[in-house]
Amino acid sequence: MAVWWVVFALPLFCSVPEPVSRHRTTVSLSVITKGLQQLHRTLSRIRHYKELALFLLAFWIYNDGIGTIIKIATAYGDEIGIDHNQMLIALVLTQLIGFPCTLGFGLLARLLSAKQAILLGLAAYMIISIAGFFMIMLGTSTCWRLAWASFKAGRKR
16 A cells, blocks of 8 residues: 555655745744644535535545445455455455446436436346355356356357
């Protein structure tokens, strides 16, 4: 993770100049109270920007959900005996697949309405989850044989 942040932070560190400080401030109780007062002022002004407040709330819930899914998935994978390297590869692949899918979902939301795009995404998620359940219950090779047989039967019609 550290390598990821370093690689993507290097352009910022190399190309954005640091502003020159006019005076040095020592850390004291007054600096901390001024910072907390400024934070309070900012949070009290957020009431005037309802869209921003909703965005921050949605982002907080979304980000917490992603973190929970990652933690639960790794705990579950560890519990059923998946190797740590395989779990790391699965999490990285999820990120690599998720990014283009997010862009595609944004495009889909522009073509359809947002509600239709969400319903389509939920339907795809449901189909993938049900297929995954049957692949586990019946065995992967049995599922692919059944899918191929139903595909060939559909083409004959």
